[in-house]
Amino acid sequence: MATALHSPSTNRLTPNKGYVGRFAPSPSGHLHFGSLVTALGSFLQAKSQNGQWLLRIEDIDPPREVAGATDSILNCLEAHHLFWDGEVIYQSDRSELYNQKIQYLASQGLTYHCRCTRKQLAIVPQNQLCDCADQNLSIANSAIRFKHHDVQKGFNDNLLGRVNFNTQHIPAQFAIKRKDQLFAYQLAVVVDDIQQGITEVARGADLIDATLFQLALYQAFDTPAPQFLHFPVVVTAPGKKLSKQNHAVPVNNLEARENLINAIEFLGLSPSIQLKKGSVADILEWAIQVWNVNAVAAKTECIDNRIGQSDSI
Numbered sequence: 001m002a003t004a005l006h007s008p009s010t011n012r013l014t015p016n017k018g019y020v021g022r023f024a025p026s027p028s029g030h031l032h033f034g035s036l037v038t039a040l041g042s043f044l045q046a047k048s049q050n051g052q053w054l055l056r057i058e059d060i061d062p063p064r065e066v067a068g069a070t071d072s073i074l075n076c077l078e079a080h081h082l083f084w085d086g087e088v089i090y091q092s093d094r095s096e097l098y099n100q101k102i103q104y105l106a107s108q109g110l111t112y113h114c115r116c117t118r119k120q121l122a123i124v125p126q127n128q129l130c131d132c133a134d135q136n137l138s139i140a141n142s143a144i145r146f147k148h149h150d151v152q153k154g155f156n157d158n159l160l161g162r163v164n165f166n167t168q169h170i171p172a173q174f175a176i177k178r179k180d181q182l183f184a185y186q187l188a189v190v191v192d193d194i195q196q197g198i199t200e201v202a203r204g205a206d207l208i209d210a211t212l213f214q215l216a217l218y219q220a221f222d223t224p225a226p227q228f229l230h231f232p233v234v235v236t237a238p239g240k241k242l243s244k245q246n247h248a249v250p251v252n253n254l255e256a257r258e259n260l261i262n263a264i265e266f267l268g269l270s271p272s273i274q275l276k277k278g279s280v281a282d283i284l285e286w287a288i289q290v291w292n293v294n295a296v297a298a299k300t301e302c303i304d305n306r307i308g309q310s311d312s313i
């Protein structure tokens with residue numbers, strides 16, 4: 001949906017003592033090398049600016065959760081010395097907040113109840129709401145949809161530069177609470193990022209398209225959007241990303257030093273041979289000192305050049 005134009009952005013790496021970043025994994029599997037890269041990149045971006053790095057577990061979709069994944073994610077971050085600031089936030093604890101925010105959107109006339117099936121929605125023209133919008137349906141067996149009327153054309157990414165959306169393929173509505181009463185990802189992310197005071201969302205480029213929907217919600221909440229920075233996704237071949245869904249091998253915590261070096265190199269830094277023999281703490285301290293987001297490839301995906309050399313991906 002989105003295209004990134006690799007023009008220099010004017011708002012790159014503005015020193016900001018009030019920087020608040022976050023890492024927000026879902027417990028749908030263990031961390032793999034690609035998620036470690038994102039965690040490390042967002043950590044370095046925060047710590048190099050004396051900022052805070054918060055951890056949020058996005059556990060609002062129980063059917064997709066894998067038993068033990070939350071503990072595994074926390075253990076993995078700790079094994080790599082990616083220590084977060086403050087308490088871990090769990091989205092599963094925050095239903096009341098999400099419901100309040102949905103009520104606010106409803107009070108602004110920005111939502112409606114919808115009972116369409118996925119099939120029925122698929123035949124609604126992109127720029128129109130489904131018929132439910134005129135029917136004043138009760139909440140029973142309904143999804144809550146946000147009227148996406150004020151579509152933004154793009155945004156300035158702190159790595160990729162200007163990113164323009166393909167506005168021909170943007171639906172006129174999207175779900176903020178599903179028929180099964182689970183909160184939608186877009187709603188929960190924006191509510192939490194606002195509530196946690198996030199100043200820059202640094203995450204994988206697989207979430208670029210989500211930015212469009214999230215910007216619409218910031219506007220609806222009358223809140224300035226944070227900065228955005230999308231790191232390249234780790235792929236094994238063009239278009240083939242490492243993911244929990246395609247059973248990428250979990251990060252081996254016993255190889256934390258090697259994993260960090262590999263992730264640091266993927267992010268464009270060049271550790272010395274001597275540093276490669278150092279401790280995890282030494283490696284991270286060095287990376288914080290020399291971190292420069294402009295060294296990261298300004299691309300939405302990069303092939304992992306360790307393929308064939310290591311079994312740790």
Ligand SMILES: [Zn+2]
Nearest residue numbers: 114116130132
């Ligand atoms: Zn409908």
